[in-house]
Structure formats: structure tokens, C-alpha cells
Amino acid sequence: MKQRSLILCCLLFAVQLFAQNYQKTALGLKTKLQSIDVEVQFYSPSIVRVLKSPQGVAFKKESLSVNKKPQETKFTIQQKGDVVSMKSEKLKVDVDLKSGKISYYTLAGVALLKETESGATFTDFDDAGSKTYGINQLFTLDNDEAIYGLGQQQRGKLSLRDAKINMVQGNTDDYVPFLVSTKGYGLFWDNYSPTTFEDKPDSTSFKSEVGDCIDYYFMVGGNIDGSIAGMRELTGQAPMFPLWTFGYWQSKERYKSQNELVGVVSKYRELGVPIDGIIQDWQYWGNNYLWNAMDFLNPEFPNPKKMVDDIHDMNAHVIISIWNSFGPQTKQFREMQPKGMLLNFGTWPQSGLEAWPPNRDYPSGVQPYDPYNPEARDIYWRYLNKGLFSVGIDGWWMDSSEPDHLDFKPSDFDLKTYLGSFRKVRNAFPLMTVGGVSEHQRAASSDKRIFILTRSAFAGQQRYGANTWSGDVNSSWQSLRNQIPAGLNFSMSAIPYWNTDIGGFFAGAYKKGWGDGTKNPSFQELYVRWLQFGAFTPMMRSHGTDIPREIYNFGKKGETIYDAIAKTIDLRYSLLPYIYSTAWDITNSQSTMMRALVMDFNDKKVVEMNNEYLFGKSILVAPVVNAQYTPETIVKSNEETGWNKNNDANGAKAQAVTFTQAKSTKVYLPGGTVWYDFWTNEKIKGGQEIEKTTTIDEIPLYIKAGSIIPFGPQVQYAMEKKWDNLEIRVYPGTNGEFTLYEDENDNYNYEKGAFSTITFKWNDKAQTLTIAKRKGSFNGMLKNRIFNIVLVNKKKGTGATITSKFNKTIIYNGKAISVKL
Known part of the structure; x- marks a missing residue:
């Protein structure tokens, strides 16, 4: 009896112990x-x-x-x-x-x-x-599961299955350790x-x-969108960018005087080609020992306030290059160094002399700062505010925000930062430096929305008003092809704003025998196709070295390449109401602008598709990513070799090419819906690959059935005309809905409710479009307006040209109205 009681007690003790595990x-x-x-x-x-x-x-x-x-x-x-x-x-x-x-x-x-x-x-x-x-x-993971994200990689692939990726921030690779699965x-x-x-x-x-x-x-999340929404709930929501940031941006490495910079905007206005932004790259501060002084010390920029005012007077905006490192003769360096706020490792530039290769006998002494240190971030903003923000600069081009880490030594990771070793916090460098500028500017002013163009990113950076570009990529067809999955994986990493150097950055190989390279057909074709892709990214920005990128360098009106560039820029501007409303969908509903097809279609053929995507939720973009008129040139360069200007010194001139012949490319249209050819309005059933005729001025674009797309007026800059007379295209075949968003365009009043939305709903069975009662209001809001409704078919509303052939013209005063089409 005693033995049985002892066993029972032991069992009870064991159960209690296990229960308390x-x-x-x-x-x-x-x-x-x-x-x-x-x-x-x-x-x-x-x-x-x-x-x-x-x-x-x-x-x-x-x-x-x-x-x-x-x-x-x-x-x-x-x-x-x-x-x-x-x-x-x-x-x-x-x-x-x-x-x-x-x-x-x-x-x-x-x-x-x-x-x-x-x-x-x-x-x-x-x-x-x-x-x-x-x-x-x-x-x-399940064998049939697909995963995406982890930031931007230049692998040329979309799915992350069977991949091994060493995630250390670099010039063209931006790592975000977040992935999404097709399992939701x-x-x-x-x-x-x-x-x-x-x-x-x-x-x-x-x-x-x-x-x-x-x-x-x-x-x-239930799906990829829901999972991205969860990540933004966790790490911060994406704010609205100003409307003007969605227009066309011109840049190059680099404008060497304020007269040149202002002159570019003036020339665009003279030609009647739309432009909203111009970018000033490096060395407005002078020599490399003054690297990133955040001040106009170069005598070619004698009156920066007048420069900015001249650009603003032409209804354009300017952002300027700032870095995350400082030369030894700058005030910032001299203030930070005694406080241990600099990281002593090799970074760009390596020489104090502007020459290639770097002259190591005259080291630049440039060092990155420690953005993990809150006092260092304070100092950074104080000089930025005094030297640049105070003269009216509209935004920041934060270059080398990884930062550049040249001549790497393992011991560099042992360097102490404010938060421990550099090794411990390495990949969060861009988050901290971008966040430092964003938080300080927002504290200083709410009149102007923060806009930061930056070369690197980390998880949570979407909350700081930053658009990341894909770094100093090559000017090559393979590089162009790589940008599509790079941008899509980056977008699926919960950071919705991304762009790329249109034309590729290093383009010296195309100058051989062609002067400045702009008349080389091989570069012309690549540039136009890259521009057409760039028109369907969150920021349309032309930039690069070696070859100038302004439209007038490629010819004049009436010439094929010039006209193709102008047509593409005009198309971007006609889509601004759609793009700006999509941006609101990002801020308000955690959506994504560049959408891998797997996000919207249950179609096994799109699981690894890396050459097509949706722009917003209605427009399928299939960029032309192979040379059709010229031989495909293989170009390989990097941050080291790309700056060697001797590479483009000689070479035979290639034969001239005419771009008038029609070509063709294959496009896959996902199943489960009907598609409309944007250019012809031809109606095509999804779930099949088609052969699409292309010309140099058009890429394949398809609109999903059930889409409602607003088209804006022809303008020279984003805010030139109010949206008082919009064309509303309805693509029938299934029910659809679209919400038009408007606000004051460039302040934070929208956070206080100063905005309006108008929801359009299409009932396909009844062939009726309902325009809901306008919700909300803001200063300057249109009380009355005209909507020109087009029910898209083979005969009406073709292509990007705003047409006068409307089904219905509606005068809208903010009250609900239904239109039978």
C-alpha cells in the first residue's frame, strides 16, 4: 500500500512538473x-x-x-x-x-x-x-511553395527558392530580411x-x-498583400509623396554649374516636354577634401538661392546629392571626429584628387559618420538645414547610404558605433541615416512633404518618405532585365517606392566611335526601352554617367528617338491621376505599386515570371527587354572599372540603324480575366501567350477587364492644371471599382483629413457606372468638374491619346450619379 502511494505521488509530481514546463x-x-x-x-x-x-x-x-x-x-x-x-x-x-x-x-x-x-x-x-x-x-517549407522579398537583388530571378544570398548591404543590392509566401x-x-x-x-x-x-x-496575411500589410503594421506605414515627385525627373553625373542646371529645366520648358524635377549630383561643394560639406563652395554655384528660385519660377523642383560621409576639411568632420562619431574605413572617394584611378598618395581622408548615434544625426541635420534646406531645396538624394565600403578588411566590422560593433548593426545603416534626416525635417516643418531618394534600404524604411533606387547598374540589356525582378522583390519586402537609373549608370562602352554616345543606335534603343520601363515605376528618373540623358541630346522633334522619348514622358503625365490614387492606396490600405503577377493571379505560369508585372492593380506592363534593332551589347563594369574613362576612348563606329520597322515580342496574359490591349483596345482572353507587334515608341501594355482608369490633361508639370476635366475609361467584362484621390499635393494636411475621394463602380451586367458621393474636402478642392466617360471598345478611346469620342460627358458636383453606358 505504501509503495503504491509512493508511485502515485511520484506520478503526480511528474505531471505537475511537466504541466509547469x-x-x-x-x-x-x-x-x-x-x-x-x-x-x-x-x-x-x-x-x-x-x-x-x-x-x-x-x-x-x-x-x-x-x-x-x-x-x-x-x-x-x-x-x-x-x-x-x-x-x-x-x-x-x-x-x-x-x-x-x-x-x-x-x-x-x-x-x-x-x-x-x-x-x-x-x-x-x-x-x-x-x-x-x-x-x-x-x-x-512546402515543396510547391514560392517565396519572395529579401529586398533588392541583381540575380535576375523572382522566386527565392533554391537561392543562397549573402545579405550585406551594397551599391546595387539592398537587403531587407523579410519574405512573403504564396501560402499567405x-x-x-x-x-x-x-x-x-x-x-x-x-x-x-x-x-x-x-x-x-x-x-x-x-x-x-492570407495573401501577399495581407502579409505586406502586416509588415507595415509592424514597422510603419508609408506616407504620401508630393504629387510632383511622380512626374518626370532629369539627372546626370553631374551638372557642373548652376547655369547648366537651370538651363536644363529652361530647355525642357522651351521644347514643351514635361519635367517636374532636376537633380544636382556631387561636388557642388568643391574638392574631395570638402566632400559633402552641404554647402555651395564650388565657385560655379555662386548664388544657390537664386538657382533654386529660378527653378521654382519655372514650376519645377530640385533635389540635391548628400552623402553619409565627410571630407576632413568639412565642418561636420571637424565637429564629429573628436566625439568619436566617424567610422574609419575605406569609402568613396578614395583620393583627394578628382581622377581615375585614385591616387593613393593623396588619400581623401573621407569617413562615414555614425548614424546610430542620435547626437551625430542631430549634427548632420543642423548642417543640412543651414546649408541646403534653408535655400529651398525640395528633397534629398542620399547617395552611398549603405555606405560604400571599399578595401574591406574583416577588422572594419570591429569598429565601434553608438550601438555596438559595426558588425552588429551593419545592415541597418540606411535605415538610421535616412530616418535621421526624415525625422528632423518633419520636426522642423510640415509645409513640405519629405522626399528622399536613396541608394539603400532596410526593413521599416517605408515610414521615412524615401524612394530607393537600384544603384550604379550597368547600361546593358541584361542589367535592364535584372531590374524588373529586383524592383518586384524589393516591393514585396513591404517598401513600395523604388526606381532605377533610366539607361543604366555606367554607359561608357557606347561612346566608342560615337562622340558623346547619344547618336549610337545601340544606346538609343536601350535607353528608350529603359525609359518605357521607368515610366511604370514609382519614380521616373533618367540618370547616368558618360552619356548625357536630356531629350534634346538625342535629336529633335520629328525624329524617331526624340519622339519616342517625348511620347513616353507624355504617357506618364496622362496617368498621374491613376498613379497618385495608387499612392493613396499604399498609404491608406497598405497596397503596392509595382506588383508581381503572382500577387493578383492564381496562375502557375506567373509564379516565377520576372519580365512582366502590374503597375497599380489594372495595368499589365511587359517591357521590351531584348534588343530588336541593334546587336545586344554585353557590358560589364562596377564601381571600380566603370569610372575608368579610358575604356571608351576608341573603337569603330557601328552602322546606322533606322527604327521605323515594326517588331514583335511575346507576352503572357495571366488567366482568370480578360485583357485589353492599351494601344488598340483589342480584347484578349487571359491564360495564353501571344505575339505582340511593337514599335520603338510603344511597349506592350494591357488593361485588366473591370478596370476604371482616370486620364489627366496634357501638362508641362504635374500641378499645371487642375483635374477638372478627366477622361474616365471603363474596361468592361466584369465588375470594377476605382477610387480617385486628391489633396493639397505637398503638405501633411491629409493626415488631418484634408483630402477627398470619389469612388467609381462599374456594374458589368447592368452596364452602369456609378460615381459615388464625394467624401472629404480640402482647400482648393474642385466643387464642380467634368468627367468624360469612355466605355472602351475597339472603336473608342484608343491608346494614350486623349480622345474626344466619349460615351457620356458628366458634370459632377460631388453628389452621387449613375450613368448607363
Whole structure:
């Protein structure tokens, strides 16, 4: 009897011990699994955070990317055998107390993502004298699952399956450790050190060089859009850009005087070619020892205030190059260096002399600053405000925001920053430096929306009013092809604003035997096709070195290449009401402007499609990415070789080419819908590949059935004319909806409700368009306006030309109205 009682007591004690193997918390649970402390926290019903660390080792982690505080979330917790299950109203999380594996499910029990058994590892690591760990976490993916994101890569591929990617920020690679899955979830690996992502048949892993803990977030979104929305909920929403930023931008490396800069805008106005922005590149500060002085010390810029005013008087805007490093003779360098706010490693430029190759006998002494230090960010803004913002500069071109790290030595990672070793926080450099400028400008003024063009990005950067470009890419067809999946993966990393150097940056190879290169047919064809692609990105910006990019360098009106460039710019401006409304959809509803086809179509053929995409939710863009009129030139250069101007010194002149002949290209139209050829209005069933006739001035564009697209007036700049007479094209075949958004264009009053929306709904069965009652108001809002309604068919509303053949002309006064077409 005593023995039986003893056994029963032991069993009860064992059950109690097992039952106490985890601790319920206000956010989730804590437990110890295989010598690892684990905490699972609900940040919302659809977002879960997982923290892991070696048992008993204390750590403190404050995320640089995540600005969401965990919200009170109702959840249940239940144990069955070795598995503890937590359920919110959106997902179920299972923690296996025996194997340590964490698994994620829909409420219906569909498996979304699983860790592998014993998938977390910690390896002792001495990080510049601080004891920490190398960390690794393995997951198991389904064989037929596709994943996207991780920022911008120049791999030329869309899907991340079977990829191994070493994530360290670089000139043309911008890494964001967030991925989305076709199964409807997102995964954010919250670590800033050099990280290797690897997808293999048996596991998918994130392995970071240093980390006091494993820290990742799982979010269920139901689809890719929902997962992106979860990431923005976690790391910040994207604000509205000014309307003028969506117009055409002209730039080059570099305008050498204020007269040249102003003259470019003046020439565009004289020619009647639209332009909204001009960009001043580097060395307006003078020599390299004064690098990034944030002041006009170059005598060719004697009156910067007049320069800015002259540009503004022509209804254009100017942004200017600023860097994340300083020359030794600048005031910033002299103030920061004694305070230990500079990072002493090799960066651009390497010589104090403007020559190539760099003369190492005269080192520039330029050093990046420490943007992790709040006082350093204060100093940075103080000089920026005094030297540039005060004269009316409209925005910032933050170059080398990775930053450039030349002549790399492993010991460079041991350098101390305000937040620890440079190794520990390496990849978050762009987030911190862009964020520093954004937060300071917003605190200084709300009259002008923040606009930052930057070369690198990290998770959460969408909240800072920044548009990232793809770096100093080659002027080659392969590089152009690479830009499409680069931009799409970047967009699926929850950062919606991206662009590229139209024409490619390094173009010296096209000058051989062709003077300045603008008359070389090989470059002309590449440039026009790149421009046509650029018209359907969030920022249309022409830029590069070696060959000038202004339209008048390519010829004159009536000549094929000139006319193709002008036609493309005009098309961009006609779409501004559509583009600006799409931007509001991003800010208001967490949408995405450049959309991989897999985001909108359940069609297996688009899962890895890397040469087509949707611009907004209605326009399918199929850029021409292969040479059709000239031989395809293979060009390879980088930040080192691209600056060697001797490469383009000689060479034979190629034969002249005429661009009048029609060509063709193949286009795949996703299934599940009907499509309309934008240029001809031909109606085509989806789910098939077609042969599309092209000319040098047109690329394949298709409109999804059910789309409603507003077209704006012909203008010379974005805000020249009010949208008081818009063409509204309705593409029938299924029901559709579109919301036209308007506000004051360039301040933050929209955050206070100063905006209006007008929703158009198409009932395909009834052939009726309903224009809803206008919602909201703002200063300067149109009380009455004209909508010219076109029901698109083979005979009416063709192409980009605004036509007078309307089905109905409606005078709209803000009250609801229905139109039978």
C-alpha cells in the first residue's frame, strides 16, 4: 500500500512538473526548450514574435525596425501531450515542448510554416570584445511553395527558392530580411548583422554573424498583400509623396554649374516636354577634401538661392546629392571626429584628387559618420538645414547610404558605433541615416512633404518618405532585365517606392566611335526601352554617367528617338491621376505599386515570371527587354572599372540603324480575366501567350477587364492644371471599382483629413457606372468638374491619346450619379 502511494505521488509530481514546463504571460508564453529560453508573444491577432536565447543568459533587445508596441490580444492556450497550442482570432501557434519546434497554422488547421526540430543554434562569438553568438534558425517549407522579398537583388530571378544570398548591404543590392509566401504568410528576421539566407530542399534558414538572441516575427496575411500589410503594421506605414515627385525627373553625373542646371529645366520648358524635377549630383561643394560639406563652395554655384528660385519660377523642383560621409576639411568632420562619431574605413572617394584611378598618395581622408548615434544625426541635420534646406531645396538624394565600403578588411566590422560593433548593426545603416534626416525635417516643418531618394534600404524604411533606387547598374540589356525582378522583390519586402537609373549608370562602352554616345543606335534603343520601363515605376528618373540623358541630346522633334522619348514622358503625365490614387492606396490600405503577377493571379505560369508585372492593380506592363534593332551589347563594369574613362576612348563606329520597322515580342496574359490591349483596345482572353507587334515608341501594355482608369490633361508639370476635366475609361467584362484621390499635393494636411475621394463602380451586367458621393474636402478642392466617360471598345478611346469620342460627358458636383453606358 505504501509503495503504491509512493508511485502515485511520484506520478503526480511528474505531471505537475511537466504541466509547469511553460509559463503563460500577458502576450503568450515562456518556456525552456533544449537549453534555450523561448518566448512567444502575440503582437496582434495576426502577428507573433519569437525570441530565443541560451538558457539563463540575459539580453536586452530594442528593435531598430519595429515601431509597433504589442497590442492586447485575446488568445487561448491549451496543452495536449508534448504540444502547447495558442490560438488568436487569426492563427494557431504550436510549441512542441519535446523537440522545441514551433509551427504555425490557419485556424482551419492548414499548416503555414514550421521550424525544423532543433532548428535554433547558438555559437559562441567574440564581437570586438563583447561575448555574443552567431545565430541560426531553420524552417521547413512546402515543396510547391514560392517565396519572395529579401529586398533588392541583381540575380535576375523572382522566386527565392533554391537561392543562397549573402545579405550585406551594397551599391546595387539592398537587403531587407523579410519574405512573403504564396501560402499567405510573411516572415521577418529582425537582425542587422551580415546574414546568409539559404533555401535548400530540406530546410530554409537565416544565419546571422552576431546576435544576442534569435528574434523573428511571423505574420499571417492570407495573401501577399495581407502579409505586406502586416509588415507595415509592424514597422510603419508609408506616407504620401508630393504629387510632383511622380512626374518626370532629369539627372546626370553631374551638372557642373548652376547655369547648366537651370538651363536644363529652361530647355525642357522651351521644347514643351514635361519635367517636374532636376537633380544636382556631387561636388557642388568643391574638392574631395570638402566632400559633402552641404554647402555651395564650388565657385560655379555662386548664388544657390537664386538657382533654386529660378527653378521654382519655372514650376519645377530640385533635389540635391548628400552623402553619409565627410571630407576632413568639412565642418561636420571637424565637429564629429573628436566625439568619436566617424567610422574609419575605406569609402568613396578614395583620393583627394578628382581622377581615375585614385591616387593613393593623396588619400581623401573621407569617413562615414555614425548614424546610430542620435547626437551625430542631430549634427548632420543642423548642417543640412543651414546649408541646403534653408535655400529651398525640395528633397534629398542620399547617395552611398549603405555606405560604400571599399578595401574591406574583416577588422572594419570591429569598429565601434553608438550601438555596438559595426558588425552588429551593419545592415541597418540606411535605415538610421535616412530616418535621421526624415525625422528632423518633419520636426522642423510640415509645409513640405519629405522626399528622399536613396541608394539603400532596410526593413521599416517605408515610414521615412524615401524612394530607393537600384544603384550604379550597368547600361546593358541584361542589367535592364535584372531590374524588373529586383524592383518586384524589393516591393514585396513591404517598401513600395523604388526606381532605377533610366539607361543604366555606367554607359561608357557606347561612346566608342560615337562622340558623346547619344547618336549610337545601340544606346538609343536601350535607353528608350529603359525609359518605357521607368515610366511604370514609382519614380521616373533618367540618370547616368558618360552619356548625357536630356531629350534634346538625342535629336529633335520629328525624329524617331526624340519622339519616342517625348511620347513616353507624355504617357506618364496622362496617368498621374491613376498613379497618385495608387499612392493613396499604399498609404491608406497598405497596397503596392509595382506588383508581381503572382500577387493578383492564381496562375502557375506567373509564379516565377520576372519580365512582366502590374503597375497599380489594372495595368499589365511587359517591357521590351531584348534588343530588336541593334546587336545586344554585353557590358560589364562596377564601381571600380566603370569610372575608368579610358575604356571608351576608341573603337569603330557601328552602322546606322533606322527604327521605323515594326517588331514583335511575346507576352503572357495571366488567366482568370480578360485583357485589353492599351494601344488598340483589342480584347484578349487571359491564360495564353501571344505575339505582340511593337514599335520603338510603344511597349506592350494591357488593361485588366473591370478596370476604371482616370486620364489627366496634357501638362508641362504635374500641378499645371487642375483635374477638372478627366477622361474616365471603363474596361468592361466584369465588375470594377476605382477610387480617385486628391489633396493639397505637398503638405501633411491629409493626415488631418484634408483630402477627398470619389469612388467609381462599374456594374458589368447592368452596364452602369456609378460615381459615388464625394467624401472629404480640402482647400482648393474642385466643387464642380467634368468627367468624360469612355466605355472602351475597339472603336473608342484608343491608346494614350486623349480622345474626344466619349460615351457620356458628366458634370459632377460631388453628389452621387449613375450613368448607363
